[in-house]
Amino acid sequence: MTVTRAEIRGGLRTLGLRADDRVIVHSSLSSLGWVEGGAETVVDALLDVVGTDGTVMVPTFTTGDDDRPFDPDETPSVTGRITEELRTRDEAVRSGHPTHSVAVVGADAKSLTEDHEPTNSLGPGSPMHRLIEADGSILLLGVGHTSNSSVHVAERLADLPYRDQTRAAAVVSDGGESQTVTTNAVHCSYGFDAVEVVARRDGLLTEGVIGDADVQLMDGQALLEELVDVLEAVPNLLLCADPGCDRCAYARKRLAEEELIELRDD
Ligand SMILES: [Zn+2]
Numbered sequence: 001m002t003v004t005r006a007e008i009r010g011g012l013r014t015l016g017l018r019a020d021d022r023v024i025v026h027s028s029l030s031s032l033g034w035v036e037g038g039a040e041t042v043v044d045a046l047l048d049v050v051g052t053d054g055t056v057m058v059p060t061f062t063t064g065d066d067d068r069p070f071d072p073d074e075t076p077s078v079t080g081r082i083t084e085e086l087r088t089r090d091e092a093v094r095s096g097h098p099t100h101s102v103a104v105v106g107a108d109a110k111s112l113t114e115d116h117e118p119t120n121s122l123g124p125g126s127p128m129h130r131l132i133e134a135d136g137s138i139l140l141l142g143v144g145h146t147s148n149s150s151v152h153v154a155e156r157l158a159d160l161p162y163r164d165q166t167r168a169a170a171v172v173s174d175g176g177e178s179q180t181v182t183t184n185a186v187h188c189s190y191g192f193d194a195v196e197v198v199a200r201r202d203g204l205l206t207e208g209v210i211g212d213a214d215v216q217l218m219d220g221q222a223l224l225e226e227l228v229d230v231l232e233a234v235p236n237l238l239l240c241a242d243p244g245c246d247r248c249a250y251a252r253k254r255l256a257e258e259e260l261i262e263l264r265d266d
Helices: 005-015 039-050 081-087 109-113 127-133 150-157 193-201 220-233 246-257
Strands: 022-027 055-059 102-106 137-141 166-172 178-184 205-210 213-219
Touching: 005 039, 005 205, 005 213, 022 039, 022 081, 022 127, 039 055, 039 081, 055 081, 055 109, 055 127, 081 102, 102 109, 102 127, 109 127, 127 150, 127 220, 137 220, 150 220, 193 205, 193 220, 213 220
Parallel strands: 022 055, 022 137
Antiparallel strands: 055 102, 137 213, 166 178, 205 213
16 A cells, blocks of 8 residues: 555544644554655654644664764664654754653754753653653554553653663763763563553543554543553553563562562462
């Protein structure tokens, strides 16, 4: 199927995206089918819909590995071609986080991206949280909730004890040398499909199809509030089922230490 800019624009409007909206976009270009003009067309369609007073934010995450120290002007996003296309627009502003930066086009781009502290990748006051607090919505364009990074903000708002790990990340200093900074580690997201079950149950999702892609739009604040409530009752909700997942094993240990869950011996 060939997908055009007008079709993407129409699909986004049908889903409920409007002029002046602020939106975080998680995306997979290939999920849409054959897009005429590729990632450029998708970004154009998003900006068409929200207009000059709207705001589009995308994750432009990076590895922070020693062999590729983070330079906000140069280091490509590892979160897909649509995010890299938006990042490299002249009008885009990128935050300075060494592993969990975002890029923003729109009226609030500067205030949303400034002072993104290394120890606050996806926590309270991070760019994604700022956009959600400003009535932002979350768009999943051909990806599931395992790509919905805002859920990590809910983990922090719910004060889950397993979000206490740190990691080293390499950055390019002002002098052009590589240096190491400490960041807070982000947890495993392979269990985030549980979020879709909660969101659908509570009527928080608008769903549709654009090209070949399933798409979802949700109000960011409503989702975070609901998740914080649910996590209070079910603190292990977001952990994945892979017995080999070290990060979720650590999370279960921390939840048990804080007596939030009981670990079985079997
Ligand atoms: Zn896991």
